[in-house]
Amino acid sequence: MASWIDRAIFYHLYPLGLLDAPKRDDWGDGLEHRLPGLQPWIPHLVSIGCNAVYLGPVFSSVSHGYDTTDYVEVDPRLGDREDLRGFVLASHEQGVHVIFDGVFNHVGRAFFAFRDLQEHGEESAYRDWFVDVQFGRQSPAGDPFTYYAYEGNFDMPTLNLQHPDVRQHLFDAVRTWFSEYWADGIRIDAVEKLDKEFLREICSVARGANPDCWLMGEVLSSDYREWTQPGLLDSCTNYEVAKGLPSSFNDRNLFEIAHSLKRQFGPEGIYRDRLLYSFMDNHDLNRVASTIQRPEDLASLYTVLYTIPGVPSVYYGSEWGLEGVKDGASDDGLRAAMVLPEDIGTMPQPWLPDHLAKLALIRQESDAIRLGAYAELHVASEQFAFRRDVEGDIAVVVVNAWNDPKDVEFGIDLADGTTLVDRLDEATTVTVEAGRIRVGMSPNTTRILTAARNS
Known part of the structure; x- marks a missing residue:
């Protein structure tokens, strides 16, 4: 476990949205240095008591960042290697740790190995890099072959994580994240889709590159203990709290969250020795200000979030009560472009940042809240x-x-x-x-x- 994590309070950034990058870049339309626009957010997040950043996808992709096309080059819609290094360095100089988003289960169709498969077909040296490639049938995307797509989305072919060359490619990328970009950890996407032996190996690679890194996995519904065994992850996303905490206040049924917390962390709690990642909204969930039925509940919701067992996190913009909801299959409403407000009085809940800063101070001064x-x-x-x-x-x-x-x-x-x-x-x-x-x-x-x- 990372030496710094018990004091961590995360701020979750989704750069492609916050920095108003184009929604798609199918043709590599040019380099735009947007990442330096994140640097003014560092003193802001520090001012509300956060000292760690979960940085959403920043490596090359075509659309939302989870369709990776290059695991080490920065998405040209955001900038280049120097821009990313500049953000991480500026964060470290202000005492802020940075963890990257790692998407290992699948890639985008513009990933070099998939393009080779499209070009060379059955003769491609990379045909076995992907799951269930079958020639003689057409994919929904028009390829002369089919393949296993992540959750049926044919923009994201699933990698064959049993293939030694695929593993090596990903392991080398992770080493680069630590050696060239100075990452402090990784949030691993879609953990429940991963082979456990692959997960064990990539965790070992990460810890070998940075023994003080923190590894957290996106786990939606399975038992978090399954993924936090020795040699695997340090932590998982606590979706039970993310959904149950606002729900309890909406229904005026605090028995719901009390039951979850007792089951998870009480004297016989199944996760009482785990430090889970606690949140109420993110790039996939409706913003908490839109989820709750009464804005007056926000102060209490965040107070509970900061004082229960776990590592608390705030999603960018939610510290002002920004609203945002899914629109059908689109998550754009959750990933709004923003600039730091010059006058916070124009924000929906201008009092909330001060409340979060006070909660952060109380948390840092209390061993009981952090560790008890x-x-x-x-x-x-x-x-x-x-x-x-x-x-x-x-x-x-x-x-x-x-x-x-x-x-x-x-x-x-x-x-x-x-x-x-x-x-x-x-x-x-x-x-x-x-x-x-x-x-x-x-x-x-x-x-x-x-x-x-x-x-």
């Missing part, structure tokens, strides 16, 4: 409380998702007379009496209670 065990203390339809603690450090998070004030009372294993201070409003304190605390909650608010310094 998780235990549920109280749950009702519209109230929820949980505890994080490690080696005497404690944090208690209390949520009121009701439209009215509410006193939330529950038992707690602390000495009578112990005083807890709300880190979000330090004028508010509660004291343990007879093994219980009563927390006065305003409508639609959350408190983060930690032990007072003199208690």
